[in-house]
Amino acid sequence: MTAADNPFLPTFGTSPPMLAGRDDVVARFEHAFARGPQHPDYTMLITGVRGSGKTVLLNEAEDAALRLGWRVISMSASVRDLCRLVTNAALQHLREADNGEPSRRVSSVSVMGVGVEWNERPATQIAEVDLRSALTALAANVAADSTGLLLTVDELQAVSQSEATELAVTVQHITRRELLPVAFVGAALPEIDETLLVDRGMTFFQRCARARLTPLLPDDTAAALRQPIQQAGGRIDDVALGHLVGASGGHPFTIQLLGYHTWEMATPGARIIATHAAAGAMEADHVLLEQIVKPIWSGLSDMDRSFLWAMSLDEADSEMSLIAERIERSPNYAQTYRRRLIDVGAIEPAGRGKVRFGYPQMRSWLRSQR
Ligand SMILES: Nc1ncnc2c1ncn2[C@@H]1O[C@H](COP(=O)(O)OP(=O)(O)OP(=O)(O)O)[C@@H](O)[C@H]1O
Ligand SMILES: [Mg+2]
Missing domain, CATH: 3.40.50.300 (P-loop containing nucleotide triphosphate hydrolases)
Known part of the structure; x- marks a missing residue:
């Protein structure tokens, strides 16, 4: 049996092939x-x-x-x-x-x-x-x-x-x-x-x-990937699925992007194994970087960028007080930049006094630029 067209739709505002976890x-x-x-x-x-x-x-x-x-x-x-x-x-x-x-x-x-x-x-x-x-x-x-x-x-x-x-x-x-x-x-x-x-x-x-709306749970993420693949006549093995679930972090748009590119890697036939998933994930990362992360970056001021450089030193969520220290500015000053960066989607609030990257790809990309 030949597989049908790619079932995933990585576009904003369009209903997914399977609405998982909601x-x-x-x-x-x-x-x-x-x-x-x-x-x-x-x-x-x-x-x-x-x-x-x-x-x-x-x-x-x-x-x-x-x-x-x-x-x-x-x-x-x-x-x-x-x-x-x-x-x-x-x-x-x-x-x-x-x-x-x-x-x-x-x-x-x-x-x-x-x-x-x-x-x-x-x-x-x-x-x-x-x-x-x-x-x-x-x-x-x-x-x-x-x-x-x-x-x-x-x-x-x-x-x-x-x-x-x-x-x-x-x-x-x-x-x-x-x-x-x-x-x-x-x-x-x-x-x-x-x-x-x-x-x-x-x-x-x-x-x-x-x-x-919190990230989808791993089981729901797996369903959001597996079900459309099967319905379109494809198949995905457990290792490949586990890889995609982990790479998505449960983020719905990223799930669609990963599903889409992984399917493309496995055509024709759509028998998805780990190598397809790994290649699909790289492609999805690349798309997120080119279509979202870099456009955000190009619209930022030098000070906005210093703030993000300071964040890229952390492995996980960043403390505002530490960022202020790293950019050598007062906590109040840092707050102004925090607000602006949230507004453009570069970062998100992560609980009291903390922030995180809106897209984790930004951290790895910044690190690769150093
Ligand atoms: N529960 C879900 N399961 C699988 N995919 C989903 C789910 N919810 C949304 N998606 C997919 O995620 C993508 C983004 O969805 P949507 O446009 O509704 O996000 P949004 O929160 O409105 O984003 P924005 O803030 O940028 O407007 C779409 O491709 C959509 O099909
Ligand atoms: Mg929207």
Whole structure:
């Protein structure tokens, strides 16, 4: 039997061939949608590092809502005018509901640059169409149909303070105070805990139930690799699989990258053994280095780079106090650079007073440059 096409898809935002290790998160929002606004998971915030599978989970939530016949508004906060776009999307849904059209997903892309007006229905006419009135009208509409509305916002860490406040106040009012069926799932990088969420005006987001995406467990990682390989008519031996599981560190994007390149090494036939896995892992490392690590590096200042050089001396997570010493600057000064480096994805917080590389490839690459 010849193997089919490569089943792995190392691209951001696309659903994997097998969604491994996230059943608990999926079950949480499915239960919440079924139970209604009083369920604690009805408003949820998913956080995780780049490539941990946040966008994919938002897509899962949207699919679950659509299966229930709900309306869906799917936004990415990296667009400007988030609240305006949510308003437009709500108006779009209202118009479709008026026309008896079936529920669907309206995304930021589909309403971008489209000025939607809603004035056909005098009975329900709204004097000034702001976010609150549009969403409230839509919430009442879906409630009357005994369905619901799901609002998802991706890249929430990129939203401006003022837009976040407006959104929070509105959804808080509709879902928590009026108990109307508007569910919310947001996704953000973990840094949101230190940026948007520290603000006092952000009670709504602070009170959202949390799903923190940690690396996949080894068994789930193995399943995420083995199952797509087998389904595509290939095979992988235990040694090769063990190698890939270890090399991935349970990071979902890296899993797809490793799966993809290892499969390529073993074509045609896709009988994957250790040599394919080793070659695939080298290729995946190379891709991570060229497509992610080096582009991050090239955008950094000399001081940012000194910070990372200082980190590369450590075998594991780095102590901020030690980095400050190594770069011969005050702890406060080092904090400023820490923040900037987190923002560009070069490093991640690693618990109290510690940081780690966003991509371990950066450490080995820096060391090879010395
Ligand atoms: N549970 C999973 N099992 C296997 N692969 C996964 C899983 N979750 C995500 N992936 C894969 O990982 C890659 C990254 O997923 P996704 O784009 O959702 O990450 P993200 O957290 O949104 O990243 P970013 O912060 O950069 O937007 C995709 O190729 C996706 O198919
Ligand atoms: Mg994403």
